[in-house]
């Protein structure tokens with residue numbers, strides 16, 4: 556069990572509250588093992604977590620505006636620092652007046668600097684933290700002063716990045732490259748040829764790849780997929796603000812029924828959890844040929860040390876490196892091999 560949740564499990568008194576909301580990114584399976592006497596609900600930030608919770612018939616609200624009125628809310632410290640502050644504010648709007656707000660997190664995930672982070676809330680109101688417990692290489696903190704925070708408005712948390720193409724990217728905290736265009740993404744955009752037909756942007760983030768291509772070629776039919784609720788919310792806002800239209804799916808991986816695509820473009824995820832893992836990218840590259848037409852093409856950008864070439868060679872009749880720059884490479888392949896289950 557993830558240390559931060561294992562710590563919660565050690566304190567049965569935490570679970571006597573009549574209603575608890577647990578806000579979490581990953582480790583939904585672990586959270587299902589928490590034994591609560593009161594009602595335990597979840598606000599997962601990833602579609603994959605929401606799926607696991609729903610499959611176990613847990614109460615999961617996959618939304619940034621769930622019904623308020625919780626007696627306590629516990630935030631499992633997310634990876635992005637700016638996101639913690641937004642979640643604290645969101646939680647403050649969902650608690651009953653006498654409610655309790657807590658944050659649990661692992662030492663390696665940065666829980667040790669939570670007091671500083673809470674202190675830095677600045678113009679939003681004054682917060683401070685008090686450590687309640689530590690064990691399992693993790694700590695549990697009580698957040699004090701949340702009642703004085705300015706009312707939560709999602710509008711306060713958006714950041715915009717204006718690109719030379721005229722596209723304005725809208726992103727919420729925690730979304731990949733919220734503050735500036737990623738170098739790898741820029742490298743892929745420079746190398747992409749003219750696309751055609753039905754195009755998928757896998758791991759879309761705020762939608763930068765898909766919408767940049769749609770600006771160049773308004774005739775494209777675009778689908779965007781991302782596992783993150785905040786990324787999909789950002790991709791939706793970016794489309795609205797730029798008067799662009801696309802289908803946005805909040806999903807973990809490539810949906811089984813997706814097929815007949817002409818193109819896939821992606822800056823695939825390769826960090827999951829706090830280590831470096833390639834499982835998602837590997838699964839994506841292995842499944843991608845099944846979603847493309849026989850004439851279909853794929854272009855992905857990767858750090859130069861990532862060995863995606865063998866996967867493309869396995870799945871496609873032709874593949875090559877299109878471009879190499881600043882530690883990144885753009886890989887391209889076409890004509891998916893006839894695989895079983897097509």
Ligand SMILES: C[S@@+](CC[C@H](N)C(=O)[O-])C[C@H]1O[C@@H](n2cnc3c(N)ncnc32)[C@H](O)[C@@H]1O
Nearest residue numbers: 731740758759760781782783807808822823824
């Ligand atoms: C490297 S970022 C690229 C974002 C955006 N395309 C860009 O270039 O700025 C990878 C994205 O993949 C998403 N992601 C991670 N795991 C995923 C999964 N299992 N299914 C779908 N998307 C995933 C992340 O949320 C993240 O937005």
